[in-house]
Amino acid sequence: MRRRNILALLMAAALCLCLLAGCGSAETTDSTGTSITEAATIADLKGMKIAAQAGTFHADALNQIENVQGSTYPEFADLLTALKSGAIDGYIAEEPTAFSVCQSDDTLTFLPFMNNDTGFTATASDVGIAIGLKKGSELREQINAVLAEITPEQRSALMEQIVRLSSGGEVTEFAVSAEEPENPTGTLRVGMECAYEPYNWTDISGASFGAVPISGEGKDGLYANGYDVQIAKYVAARLGMNLEIYSIEWDSLLPALESGAIDAVAAGMSPTAERSAQIDFTDTYYESNLVVIIRK
Known part of the structure; x- marks a missing residue:
């Protein structure tokens, strides 16, 4: 009986590990099933968890994404932490910031949207x-x-x-x-x-x-x-x-x-x-x- 309990526990633990591994490798997708890494326009971000720095135009731009699960953070360091932890799917930034961040961390990349075209509507x-x-x-x-x-x-x-x-x-x-x-x-x-x-x-x-x-x-x-x-x-x-x-x-x-x-x-x-x-x-x-x- 004791052996069976131990065996059952081991099998349950193995199953949990497999499930966790599957969760960690799953790609974020929008409501249409498009992977965020394949997003070509901001329309492809529909329903995703996107964040921005509070008190900036970036935070206002969140509303341009349909059904966005938007959130704001006080500092860019907080946004980076949230992204790497999986709390958000991505965050809005200036292109130079993206170049700098992604050159320093090879686990990150960015979606190269163009203002007033594939990306956000914005003025000078x-x-x-x-x-x-x-x-x-x-x-x-x-x-x-x-x-x-x-x-x-x-x-x-x-x-x-x-x-x-x-x-x-x-x-x-x-x-x-x-x-x-x-x-x-x-x-x-x-x-x-x-x-x-x-x-x-x-x-x-x-x-x-x-x-x-x-x-x-x-x-x-x-x-x-x-x-x-x-x-x-x-x-x-x-x-x-x-x-x-x-x-x-x-x-x-x-x-x-x-x-x-x-x-x-x-x-x-x-x-x-x-x-x-x-x-x-x-x-x-x-x-x-x-x-x-x-x-x-």
Whole structure:
């Protein structure tokens, strides 16, 4: 009797393992049976569990997916954790972010949708990023004049370099750069998350090429780098100013700007109508497609 019980337990355990293995290997499909890895348009994501960062246009774009099981997370790191754990099927991101994430993790890939075609309906203000300034800031015209110096080719080349750098590749020069002023006329204080590769991130074990020390209490030994950082460096240098970078949580960026704690926000932020009612924005300095990052 005892032997039979043991044998039964062993068989039950083996059956459970087989079932678990089957669950782990099953591909996510939409309501029509299309695998998410085969999705060619956002219509193929119907009914799937797709997420986005809270408080962004990405979160609004979720509603463009029919019957989506949508959810939001406060940080991109949380989205990545949710995806890898299987809590979600994918999450919306800018194409450069997808390149950076997928180059760093070979278990992930992304669906290369094209805005206003196979992908999400979006305007330049939805997917472009700009520098945020306090209402009525005199810096707006000055910064716009500096941004106008940067050609579309330079902007694209800089993003390619930044993606390579964020993925552990070597970069020895940037397509957009300027000499720091010998006699600065002031300091430009810029806020960003320092947690949104490749736009901005934190170096915790030494500075990567072109990184800037993060200012503020408790930030000793930490450096900021990314596309936003290099644009901020260029703008500050061309304005004849020193640059200070401050690491601030996403939801606290606009309050910090309005309170005068910082002079500008450069955080991969889109100049949406809602934000533009609260702060001023410069012209955009990069525009991107929205894609969906998924497991392979």
